[in-house]
Amino acid sequence: MSASNNTFDPVRVAVLAPAEVDRMTGDALAAIGAASDFDELKAARLAHRGNRAPLTLASAEVGALPPAARAEAGRRVGQARRLIDEALAARLADLEADRDRRVLLEEAADVTLPWDRVQAGARHPVTTLAERLADVFIGMGYEVAEGPEVEAEWYNFDALNFPPDHPAREMQDTFFVAGPDGAPRSGMVLRTHTSPVQIRAMLTRPLPLYVVSPGKCFRSDPLDATHSPVFHQIEGLAVDEGLTMADLRGAIAAFVEAMFGAGLRTRLRPDYFPFTEPSADVSMQCHVCRGASAEADGSPCRVCKSQGWIEIAGCGMVNPRVLVACGIDPERYSGFAFGLGIERSLMVRNGLADIRDTLEGDVRFSRAFGVEA
Ligand code: DAH
Secondary structure, three states: OOOOOOOOOOOOOHHHHHHHHHHHHHHHHHHHHOOOOOHHHHEEEOOOEEOOOOHHHHHHOOOOHHHHHHHHHHHHHHHHHHHHHHHHHHHHHHHHHHHHHHHHOOOOOOOOOOOOOOOOOOOOHHHHHHHHHHHHHHHOEEEEEOOOOEHHHHOOHHHOOOOOOOHOOOOOOOOOOOOOOOOOOEEEEEEEOHHHHHHHHHHOOOOEEEEEEEEEEEEOOOOOOOOEEEEEEEEEEEEEEOHHHHHHHHHHHHHHHHHHOOOOOOOEEEEEEEEEEEEEEEEEEEEOOOOOEEEOOOOOOOOOOOOOOEEEEEEEEEHHHHHHHOOOOOOOOEEEEEEEEEHHHHHHHHOOOHHHHOOOHHHHHHHHOOOOO
């Protein structure tokens, strides 16, 4: 700012000449008119009305004019400021009106549309997968059979040819139901698999027999990423004249294709279960890498851990001793059986890493599976 003086300096006050003030005003109005959004308008305001704006600097020179010229120059600068301020306010109002119009259009809500106050629930993915698995077999002529979750030891073990000292009968695997008198055992257990339903079906249903049995099972495993004390299995059993391992293979191949897609191969490898002879474990070709053991980019397949195969079930030809325990003539009839874990199938099919997600009841988990009712 210049101190007032009486010696007129024409160079310093050239910026106050009418043509100069008009030019600065014109520049400011052009910049304001061209501002197409709030940021540009702010930049125009700083450039033309800020502390370093040409007009601001020029007005500081009013005091350097001869006294007679000051009032006239002050009016001119004041007029220019008002013009610019009015243009700023008008442009701001325009931009705000534009924004309001756009928001009204873009965020329009039809308040007359009906609204579901109560979100639709959905069944749990374990339930829907169990039903889908059962449906595959129902499509092949099987019936659904059920059995109790609190099961007699005889059905769960003895009739299935588990010897009395079989390790699966140990406390660390099996929940035993205590007797009424406080005895540690009552002869009842929480069923450790769905295989006892095989026995119930053979004892109560006419032959030939084709059943599947989905249901809850219990084992005294600690809860971790891959084990849960409560889980689900689905059991299959066929008893007919002339059934062979080829029929078993056919049923399993049909099932794998229905669940995981056409063209996936299945593999049986020898295994041991007391209630089947021979017994096998069932693997299917990995549905992600399709047996290539690697992902498309060459990295190891995470789903099958680069094995190319995924173990999904146990199976076998029904042990003749089991047929005999159920009053079926093993000379005339033969049977095959299989059993698989539903949570495990879900984990394989949907790439889940932790079985606990299936138990915790968090809708953020189940919602990802859709709202199948
Ligand atoms: N019950 C067996 C388990 O829980 C699974 C199983 C294996 C079932 C072979 C079967 C079978 O019917 O034939 O491990």
